[in-house]
Amino acid sequence: MIDKLIARLNGLHPMSEALTERIRSMVWITDHPKKTILLKEGEVNNHICMVASGLVRSYYINEGKEITSRFMDEGFIITSWISFYTRKPGNEFIETLEDTTLTCVHYNDIQKLYEEFPEFNIIGRKQVEYSFYMAELRTRMLRKNTAEEKYKFFLENHPNLLQRVSLKHVATYLGMNEETLSRVRSQYHKTH
Amino acid sequence: MIDKLIARLNGLHPMSEALTERIRSMVWITDHPKKTILLKEGEVNNHICMVASGLVRSYYINEGKEITSRFMDEGFIITSWISFYTRKPGNEFIETLEDTTLTCVHYNDIQKLYEEFPEFNIIGRKQVEYSFYMAELRTRMLRKNTAEEKYKFFLENHPNLLQRVSLKHVATYLGMNEETLSRVRSQYHKTH
DNA sequence: TTAACTGCTTGACAATTGTCAAGACATTTC
DNA sequence: GAAATGTCTTGACAATTGTCAAGCAGTTAA
Known part of the structure; x- marks a missing residue:
């Protein structure tokens, strides 16, 4: 499962062995059955997760109704971007629509990677560029x-x-x- | 005018003297009167420009009608992102709504900066993060x-x-x- | 098995928004 | 200065979309 994530990052920019190992040490894997709430409104999104398998949606409440903002399946990053970026509680929910396996890294660890491995900023930049493009x-x-x-x-x-x-x-x-x-x-x- | 751009980039992440000088050598300044078309549908957006003063809008044609996608005033980056990112002709127009001064850097120069100064990727990443957030x-x-x-x-x-x-x-x-x-x-x- | 629930569809009607046309006023152009 | 053009508003009407209600098939739960 972690290999999928590593492969994806390598696809953005080839990584050194040291960086790869550092990432491996930081990643954890979690399984969630269908209909699990992964993030609630009012929470700070403290990690970046990639969908290894399964399907997830994000949504928020407007005028009392759920508005789906995005569907994320295999290979996509699930993050409530506004919350992750601002470091403040967001108003998005994230829930699984199918049994889902995630590979996750904590916000603090990502920041460490940016500091310890300047070239990881290339990967971070390219990933954000891609996410922005899709958005x-x-x-x-x-x-x-x-x-x-x-x-x-x-x-x-x-x-x-x-x-x-x-x-x-x-x-x-x-x-x-x-x-x-x-x-x-x-x-x-x-x-x- | 260039100082404004430098200050903005420094705000994202402090830059070394060498990087600053390199950027200064790459930036150029252009003035455009009101109602100037800066980018046409079908063109590849080959540079990133910041509005130093003035006001600009981007738009595209849908079903024969202009759809304004964004307004950009002082301090904002004007770039047809989809075209800049994909390196393909886009379908966006960009035009000035007021007399406008731009500070621009060419796509190839940006890539050189990313290669020559790994820490510039931090700035690139943060800028894209911010643009994404606004989007x-x-x-x-x-x-x-x-x-x-x-x-x-x-x-x-x-x-x-x-x-x-x-x-x-x-x-x-x-x-x-x-x-x-x-x-x-x-x-x-x-x-x- | 029955009951409850979910997902999807359809109908009747209401509300919102779009279209076309016209006019007032300001601005630009010659 | 006159004419042309552009900006904004308003009216009448059409089209689209939303709301509320009902129903059916399939799934889940007791």
Whole structure:
């Protein structure tokens, strides 16, 4: 499991043996059954975890309703970025949608890595660049005008996710309600 | 003008004299009158520029209409991130809304800095982290349900911008049309 | 097995937002 | 200065989306 994480980091920038070993000593693995809350609103997100296997979603409450902000499957980093970055309690929840295995590193350990291995900043930079890039793509979806365009965008960008996620969550992710998504789908799949 | 940029980078992480001098040798300053197109759809964004003074917006075309994606005033980085990151032609335009002075560094020079000064990766990482954080806040706005909530969010987060930007652009930024924004404003300011 | 619950769909209707058109006013251009 | 252009507003109406309610199939729990 740790090897997956190491491989991913090496893919961003080749790491020295010393750095690799240091990371190995810091990483821990955790298993969580489906429907486990990993982070609650009001908590500070103190570690960065990668999904080794499984599926996770993050969401927050707006006007009393859950708004799904992101789905994270294998290889993706699950972190409530605003909280992790600001070091303050965030308002995001993170929960598992399937049985999930995570590989995690503590915030303090990440900072140590940045200090002890300057080249780890290259990896940190590239990872944040990638996360930012993905976030920009998601934002593009939210700027689509119609429910159908949003659904189409989702189909194109997450073709595999539809089988694993309930439509209720997809709907709030796309910024519409469950019923609208249902209608858009039936309309869309008639003509495509 | 360059001092502003240097000060900003020092604020992210103190830089050595050598790094500072290297950066000074790479930066150039450009002035652009109001309504200048700085980047066109289909071009690769090959440099990172900071607004030293003035105001800029980025936008793209969706279904034939301009969608404003961001406003950037003093101290902010103007870069079409998706294009800069992927090194491919993007679909964003960038234009000045006021007479603007920019301090710019070329993509290749940035990469040289990353290689020659490993500690520059700390600055790069922190800058991207900050940009990402700001982008996440903007995304939160897009997930607001009603036009009024979006307008309120804009008022709270960019209180000074409303005097400098035409409402047409604010409207597309908020994901609504001009008329709706106008109505929301008249409604909102009656009761607040 | 029955009961409760979840996920998804559909219908009727309400609320919100978009579209098209027009006009007032300010600003720019020639 | 006159004309053209741009900004903002308002009205009437259309389209889209949300809300509330109900129902059905499949799953879970007792």
